[in-house]
Amino acid sequence: MAEEQKPETPAKPAAHAPKPPPAAPVAPWEGELPDSVKQQFGEAILEASVSLGQSYLAVKPEAVISVLEFLRFEKDFDYLVDVTAVDYPQRAERFDIVYILYSFSRNERIRVKTRIAADRQPESAVDVYLTANWLEREVFDMFGIRFANHPDMKRILLPDEWQGHPLRKETSILAMDNHWVKENLGIESGQ
Amino acid sequence: MPDTTFLDATELVLNMGPQHPSTHGVLRVILKLDGEKVIGTECVIGYLHRGVEKIAENRTYAMFAPYVDRMDYVAAVSNGLGYCLAVEKLLSVEAPPRAQAVRVTLTELNRIASHLLWLGTHALDIGAITPLFYTLREREEVLKIFEKYCGARLTTHAFRIGGLQYEIYEDFERDVNAFCDMFLPKVDEYEELLTNNRIWRRRLIGVGILKAEDCKQYGVTGPVLRAAGVKWDIRKALPYSGYEKYDFEIPTARNADTYDRYVVRMAEMQQSVRIIRQAVAGIPEGPIMAKVPKVIKPPVGEAYVSIEAPKGELGYFVVSDGSTQPYRVRIRPPSFVNLQALDRMCRGALVADVVAIIGTIDIVLGEIDR
Numbered sequence: 001m002a003e004e005q006k007p008e009t010p011a012k013p014a015a016h017a018p019k020p021p022p023a024a025p026v027a028p029w030e031g032e033l034p035d036s037v038k039q040q041f042g043e044a045i046l047e048a049s050v051s052l053g054q055s056y057l058a059v060k061p062e063a064v065i066s067v068l069e070f071l072r073f074e075k076d077f078d079y080l081v082d083v084t085a086v087d088y089p090q091r092a093e094r095f096d097i098v099y100i101l102y103s104f105s106r107n108e109r110i111r112v113k114t115r116i117a118a119d120r121q122p123e124s125a126v127d128v129y130l131t132a133n134w135l136e137r138e139v140f141d142m143f144g145i146r147f148a149n150h151p152d153m154k155r156i157l158l159p160d161e162w163q164g165h166p167l168r169k170e171t172s173i174l175a176m177d178n179h180w181v182k183e184n185l186g187i188e189s190g191q
Numbered sequence: 192m193p194d195t196t197f198l199d200a201t202e203l204v205l206n207m208g209p210q211h212p213s214t215h216g217v218l219r220v221i222l223k224l225d226g227e228k229v230i231g232t233e234c235v236i237g238y239l240h241r242g243v244e245k246i247a248e249n250r251t252y253a254m255f256a257p258y259v260d261r262m263d264y265v266a267a268v269s270n271g272l273g274y275c276l277a278v279e280k281l282l283s284v285e286a287p288p289r290a291q292a293v294r295v296t297l298t299e300l301n302r303i304a305s306h307l308l309w310l311g312t313h314a315l316d317i318g319a320i321t322p323l324f325y326t327l328r329e330r331e332e333v334l335k336i337f338e339k340y341c342g343a344r345l346t347t348h349a350f351r352i353g354g355l356q357y358e359i360y361e362d363f364e365r366d367v368n369a370f371c372d373m374f375l376p377k378v379d380e381y382e383e384l385l386t387n388n389r390i391w392r393r394r395l396i397g398v399g400i401l402k403a404e405d406c407k408q409y410g411v412t413g414p415v416l417r418a419a420g421v422k423w424d425i426r427k428a429l430p431y432s433g434y435e436k437y438d439f440e441i442p443t444a445r446n447a448d449t450y451d452r453y454v455v456r457m458a459e460m461q462q463s464v465r466i467i468r469q470a471v472a473g474i475p476e477g478p479i480m481a482k483v484p485k486v487i488k489p490p491v492g493e494a495y496v497s498i499e500a501p502k503g504e505l506g507y508f509v510v511s512d513g514s515t516q517p518y519r520v521r522i523r524p525p526s527f528v529n530l531q532a533l534d535r536m537c538r539g540a541l542v543a544d545v546v547a548i549i550g551t552i553d554i555v556l557g558e559i560d561r
Contacts, residue, residue: 021513024281024492052280052494078407081497084521086510098508100495100523104407104421107428111495131410134531142244157237157560166245167519173242173249 026051033075033110040070056111061097064114065123068099071112072128077101080129081109083136085143089169094118095145099125116145124150142167159184201225205542209238213316213546216556220533220545227541232534236527239560247520252278252487253352255517260346262524263558265308268301268337269500270558271350276431277496277507278352281489284481290354291433292474296367297340297349298432298498299463299470303374304333305501306456306463310381313453313550317394322384329377332370339366353483359474367471371464378461385453395450399536399548402447409532413503413525415552418455419447425499437469449551456553488515502526502553522561526554 026049034048037057044063049056059067071077081100088094093115102109116122124147125132136147137156144165147153154160163177181187203224208214217238223231243262247255259274260267272294279285286294307330311323334344339360341349349355385391401411403419416423424441426434442458444451489511497506503525512518529552536548 020491021488022490023513024283024490024511026492051492052283054494080410081504082495082506082508082521082523084508084523086493086519098521100506100508104423109429109495129410130408131528131531134527138527155237157240159237166242171245173245 024051029055029057033108036075037067037070041067054109054111056113058113058115061114061116061120061122064097064099064112065125065128067112068101068125068128071101071110075103076105077103077108077110079104080125080131080135083125083132083139085139085145085167087143087167087169091115092117095143097122097139097145118144121146121148123148124153126150141165144168202230207545209235214549215312215554218530218549218554218556218559220549222537222542222545224542227543229537229540229542229545232537232545234530234533236530236556237560239556241561243561244520244522247517249516251515252489252517255520256350256352257346257348259522260348261557262522262561263305263500263502263505263526263555264345265555266301266305266501267346268297268349269305269498269505271348272298272432273496273498273500273505273507275350275352276498277494277509278487278489279481280494280496281492281509281511282352282483282487284353284483286354286432286481287478288433288475289477290350290479290481292470293355293359293479294350294432295434295437295470296467296474297337297347299467300333300336300367300370302463302501303460304330306460307333309456309501309550309553310453313547313553314385314391316546316550317391319385319388319391322381325377325381325384329374332373336363336366336370339363351480352487354478354480358479364471364474367467371468375461375464378457382457386457392450394543394547395453395551396446396448398449398540398544399551400446400448401532401536405532405535406447409535410528411503411532413499413501413529413553414452414455414459415503415529415532417441418444418451420445425497425504429497431496431498434466437466439465449547452551486515488513497523500525502555502558503529524558524561526552526556527559530554530559 029048029050038045041063044060047058079102081102084098086096095116097114099112136150139145141155141157162180205222205224207222208219209217219235221233222229243258246258259270263270307326311326314322337347338344341347341357403421406416406419420443422441422443439462442455444454491513493510495508497504505525506523508521509517510519537545
């Protein structure tokens with residue numbers, strides 16, 4: 001593998017770090033599948049790359065559901081493995097939403113990624129994959145990303161009345177909803 | 192509740208759990224009933240939420256490894272393997288062949304231990320007490336091997352990023368082979384107790400059907416998917432840790448009901464013995480650790496790696512920002528995703544069947560709630 005030392009996110013502020021850490025090499029993803037997706041969606045596909053032997057598509061947020069539909073019904077990616085998010089608070093489009101897809105017939109796993117701003121509500125993927133229901137609820141619970149047109153958009157792991165979203169980077173690992181704990185458990189703090 | 196509840200004379204909302212022995216932990220299921228018939232369910236989960244993914248962001252890569260054992264605590268070895276493989280992927284290193292053979296041996300032993308616990312408790316839920324004593328007796332032998340190998344029985348922390356911490360002990364091969372010889376006839380013993388047992392069959396056949404199409408829609412994997420006739424196993428489809436070298440079958444069944452899942456898991460245990468025998472016979476000489484730096488700092492990037500855990504696809508999505516701590520670790524637990532199909536499987540069934548269906552999905556709440 002060629003040792004390309006190019007950072008994945010070029011817009012990284014270099015103020016606090018004198019030298020950016022090395023990055024895993026990223027190569028363009030070539031083949032029939034990325035070509036047909038690019039042909040179908042044109043500019044909505046921002047990137048089709050392979051990194052560490054795993055291929056992914058970076059997609060504009062408004063096109064995600066139609067890309068998923070295309071992959072599901074035209075390209076036979078019939079299994080949604082996971083939906084998750086990654087928080088980059090210093091970015092304008094704060095969250096990465098990552099969909100991991102697998103196709104039984106092609107025996108291929110790909111990722112579809114998109115970036116959304118904190119005030120945006122991405123479209124729910126439940127109409128395309130039923131699995132997305134609980135997975136998106138968990139993303140909402142942990143990151144506070146509300147999915148539009150989700151049949152049951154509420155918390156899943158934390159109590160419904162809980163305040164705060166623990167996997168956001170600004171939430172400290174010790175942070176908790178003290179009010180909820182006091183009210184419901186009758187103790188000052190769970191720590 | 193899936194449909195809006197209107198309480199009339201025939202409808203009843205019943206809380207099952209979280210403190211109910213047949214929910215295998217702290218699962219709460221809100222049942223909407225019409226007499227004995229289930230017309231809708233809602234799962235309430237999260238009672239065991241410990242914020243494992245948040246902890247990961249505040250620990251170094253090596254420090255986080257013991258935490259993953261606490262998710263699916265009956266299959267801790269599988270959890271550890273998945274995490275190590277994901278970090279190794281980010282580091283672009285591979286465990287040496289000797290470490291891989293030991294990893295496969297221990298992981299398959301753990302699959303047997305996990306399936307044994309499932310079998311015992313599932314049978315207990317249905318009303319058969321005897322199998323539990325038998326399965327725990329055999330599971331004990333597996334745990335003894337773990338204890339001799341790494342000092343722990345359940346939360347083993349057996350593997351390290353890049354290979355193994357411990358060399359196998361002197362009689363490891365002998366112990367494992369002795370277990371295999373002892374165990375295979377025991378499977379027949381369980382089958383004698385259950386397979387043609389009239390009560391067992393009447394309680395399981397045709398209960399909790401989830402067809403292949405629905406499995407894919409709900410993302411259900413593992414024995415539940417294979418019982419629906421889909422011959423899919425990550426060990427074969429996307430092999431890891433040298434599984435491609437071993438000769439084994441993927442057991443499947445056709446009827447997609449609770450009984451077929453029992454048949455599939457029983458056959459899986461026998462296949463695991465087959466893999467263990469091959470792996471332990473061919474443990475190559477050589478180092479047990481790949482070249483991994485003392486301070487693990489993977490290059491900036493992200494990777495998703497999944498393994499076939501006893502319960503289905505267990506995946507780790509790890510994002511590195513080039514520092515010593517992971518930027519994000521997402522754990523894709525099989526139980527969490529499989530449990531989502533509970534509502535579909537329970538509709539139209541009887542209350543007693545709900546117990547059987549929860550048992551047949553084989554959930555572990557530690558993994559669902561993380």
